[in-house]
Amino acid sequence: MARKKVLIITYYWPPSGGAGVQRWVKFCKYLPDFGIEPIVLTVENPTYPLLDETLTKDVSPELEVYRSKSIEPYSVFGKLTGKSKKEVSTPSTAFSTEGGLIQKAGVWIRANFFIPDARIGWIKNASSKAKQIIENYDIETVITTGPPNSTHISGTKIKEWNPDLKWIMDMRDPWSKIFYNETLPRTALAQNIDEHLEQKALSKADEVIVVSRHMAKLQDKIYRRDYQVLPNGFDHxxxxxxxxxxxxxxxxxxxxxxxxxxxxxxxxxxxxxxxxxxxxxxxxxxxxxxxxxxxxxxxxxxxxxxxxxxxxxxxxxxxxxxxxxxxxxxxxxxxxxxxxxxxxxxxxxxxxxxxxxxxxxxxxxxxxxxxxxxxxxxxxxxxxxxxxxxxxxxxxxxxKTGTIQTDNENLRDHPYSRYSLTRQLSRIINPEGE
CATH class of the missing domain: 3.40.50.2000 (Glycogen Phosphorylase B;)
Structure with missing residues (x-):
C-alpha cells in the first residue's frame, strides 16, 4: 500500500538547533514506520539563533525537503538594538529592553509592527510554494508548526485556497499568550490584531495540536473547539x-x-x-x-x-x-x-x-x-x-545518586518516546490508518 503523503511547513529545520526543530525532525524520522510519507517545506535563507549540524543525521536522505525565500528583518533589528542577528532572533536576548532609547525603540517596533512575529516575510513565498507542492504530489493533508506563528498564517491562506485540504495546526507554544509577550511593550491594538489572527487560524484548522493539558484549557478560552494534546518527547x-x-x-x-x-x-x-x-x-x-x-x-x-x-x-x-x-x-x-x-x-x-x-x-x-x-x-x-x-x-x-529507572525498560515504547508520540500523530493524520 502506498504511503499517505503529508506536507509539513516549518521554519526551523536543520541546521537549525534548539528544541523547536527537534519535534518535527523526530516526527519525520518515524512517520514512515506508520505508513505516512512526510514532505517538508522550510525557509531558504533563515536566521537561526542556534545551529546544530548533528541534527542533519536524523534527516533521511529519502525525505524530500523544499525551500522558499523569506524577507528576514534581523539585520535591521540588529542595527536598531545594537545586537547581533543571533541575539535579535533569540527570545532570551531579543526582548530585553536593557540599554538606551534606540534599543528600546527597536524592541517596540518589533513588538508592534511585526505581527504575529518577525517571520512574516516568509508568509507569501511559503504559501505559494506550498500550493505548488500540494498540486504536484496530490497532497490532502498539510501541517503547520509554530512558533513562528507566521507559519499558521500560511496555513490559513492555504486552507482558504483549498477548503478540502485537511489542515493540522501544531502549536508548540501558545500564540498570543506566550509568556514572553508579557514583557514586550505591545500596544492594545497590536495585541488585538495578534489575537484576531490566532482566532481566525483556530477557526479554520481541521485539527489543532497542543503540547499540554493546561495549554488546551488556555486555548479553549481563546477559541472554543477540540484540541489534541501531543507533548514533546525524547528519542530513545x-x-x-x-x-x-x-x-x-x-x-x-x-x-x-x-x-x-x-x-x-x-x-x-x-x-x-x-x-x-x-x-x-x-x-x-x-x-x-x-x-x-x-x-x-x-x-x-x-x-x-x-x-x-x-x-x-x-x-x-x-x-x-x-x-x-x-x-x-x-x-x-x-x-x-x-x-x-x-x-x-x-x-x-x-x-x-x-x-x-x-x-x-x-x-x-x-x-x-x-x-x-x-x-x-x-x-x-x-x-x-x-x-x-x-x-x-x-x-x-x-x-551521590545514580540512574533512575523508568517504568518501561524499553525506552522506545516509553509513553514519552518520540516513537510512541509519532504513533499518536499518525492517528491524527490518518484516523483510518493503523
Missing part, C-alpha cells in the same frame, strides 16, 4: 545504554537550555549561596545554553556565586544528551509567568531519557510537575521554597 536512539563516569568527585548539577529572565531560578541560587563553604566546594554547576545579561548579573551580583557556575554555551543536541546522562542532578525551571502551568519544555523529556533525577522549580500543580510526580522522576519545588530545596540538595549530595 539519542540515549545509549551506557553509564558515564565523572572526571571528578564533585556533585554535578546541570542545566541544559536557554534561560529567559522569568525563568531565573532564584530559589535555587539562594539555596546554593546559603550553603556552607565546605558544601559549596563539593558542587559542580554546569550551564549549557544562551543566557542574557540579567542571568549573569543575578548570579554574580545578587547571589555572589559566579565562581561556582560554569557557562559552557550552546552545544549540539547529541552532546547535550551525554552531558545530561553524566550529571548527578538535572535542573528544570518553568518561567514565573502567567499561564506557566501549561509549559512542557522539551528539556523535561530529554531529562526523562537521560534517566537522572530532576530538580524542578515551577508551579507544583503544572503539567510538568505532574509528569515528574507521576513517574517518580525527582522533586518539585515552588519558586519560594528555599529551605526545603536546600534540604533536598544536601540529601542528594550525601547520596
Amino acid at each position: 536512539e539519542d540515549f545509549p545504554k551506557v553509564q558515564y563516569k565523572h572526571s571528578n568527585s564533585k556533585f554535578t548539577i546541570k542545566y541544559v537550555g536557554s534561560m529567559t529572565e522569568p525563568a531565573i531560578p532564584h530559589a535555587f541560587f539562594r539555596a546554593i549561596s546559603s550553603l556552607g563553604d565546605s558544601e559549596k566546594a563539593k558542587l559542580d554547576l554546569q550551564f549549557f545554553g544562551s543566557y542574557n545579561y540579567q542571568v549573569h548579573h543575578t548570579i554574580e551580583e545578587e547571589y555572589k556565586i559566579k565562581y561556582l557556575v560554569n557557562f559552557n554555551g550552546y552545544i549540539p543536541h547529541k552532546e547535550a544528551k551525554i552531558e545530561m546522562q553524566n550529571a548527578d542532578l538535572l535542573l528544570l525551571v518553568i518561567p514565573k509567568s502567567k499561564h506557566n502551568k501549561l509549559i512542557l519544555t522539551g528539556k523535561l523529556f530529554d531529562y526523562i531519557g537521560a534517566q537522572k533525577p530532576i530538580l524542578y522549580i515551577g508551579p507544583k500543580d503544572g503539567d510538568a510537575a505532574k509528569i515528574i510526580k507521576d513517574y517518580g522522576l525527582g522533586e518539585c519545588f515552588d519558586y519560594s521554597e528555599v529551605d526545603t530545596l536546600k534540604i533536598y540538595l544536601r540529601k542528594m549530595m550525601a547520596k
Whole structure:
C-alpha cells in the first residue's frame, strides 16, 4: 500500500538547533514506520539563533525537503538594538529592553509592527510554494508548526485556497499568550490584531495540536473547539545504554537550555549561596545554553556565586544528551509567568531519557510537575521554597545518586518516546490508518 503523503511547513529545520526543530525532525524520522510519507517545506535563507549540524543525521536522505525565500528583518533589528542577528532572533536576548532609547525603540517596533512575529516575510513565498507542492504530489493533508506563528498564517491562506485540504495546526507554544509577550511593550491594538489572527487560524484548522493539558484549557478560552494534546518527547536512539563516569568527585548539577529572565531560578541560587563553604566546594554547576545579561548579573551580583557556575554555551543536541546522562542532578525551571502551568519544555523529556533525577522549580500543580510526580522522576519545588530545596540538595549530595529507572525498560515504547508520540500523530493524520 502506498504511503499517505503529508506536507509539513516549518521554519526551523536543520541546521537549525534548539528544541523547536527537534519535534518535527523526530516526527519525520518515524512517520514512515506508520505508513505516512512526510514532505517538508522550510525557509531558504533563515536566521537561526542556534545551529546544530548533528541534527542533519536524523534527516533521511529519502525525505524530500523544499525551500522558499523569506524577507528576514534581523539585520535591521540588529542595527536598531545594537545586537547581533543571533541575539535579535533569540527570545532570551531579543526582548530585553536593557540599554538606551534606540534599543528600546527597536524592541517596540518589533513588538508592534511585526505581527504575529518577525517571520512574516516568509508568509507569501511559503504559501505559494506550498500550493505548488500540494498540486504536484496530490497532497490532502498539510501541517503547520509554530512558533513562528507566521507559519499558521500560511496555513490559513492555504486552507482558504483549498477548503478540502485537511489542515493540522501544531502549536508548540501558545500564540498570543506566550509568556514572553508579557514583557514586550505591545500596544492594545497590536495585541488585538495578534489575537484576531490566532482566532481566525483556530477557526479554520481541521485539527489543532497542543503540547499540554493546561495549554488546551488556555486555548479553549481563546477559541472554543477540540484540541489534541501531543507533548514533546525524547528519542530513545539519542540515549545509549551506557553509564558515564565523572572526571571528578564533585556533585554535578546541570542545566541544559536557554534561560529567559522569568525563568531565573532564584530559589535555587539562594539555596546554593546559603550553603556552607565546605558544601559549596563539593558542587559542580554546569550551564549549557544562551543566557542574557540579567542571568549573569543575578548570579554574580545578587547571589555572589559566579565562581561556582560554569557557562559552557550552546552545544549540539547529541552532546547535550551525554552531558545530561553524566550529571548527578538535572535542573528544570518553568518561567514565573502567567499561564506557566501549561509549559512542557522539551528539556523535561530529554531529562526523562537521560534517566537522572530532576530538580524542578515551577508551579507544583503544572503539567510538568505532574509528569515528574507521576513517574517518580525527582522533586518539585515552588519558586519560594528555599529551605526545603536546600534540604533536598544536601540529601542528594550525601547520596551521590545514580540512574533512575523508568517504568518501561524499553525506552522506545516509553509513553514519552518520540516513537510512541509519532504513533499518536499518525492517528491524527490518518484516523483510518493503523
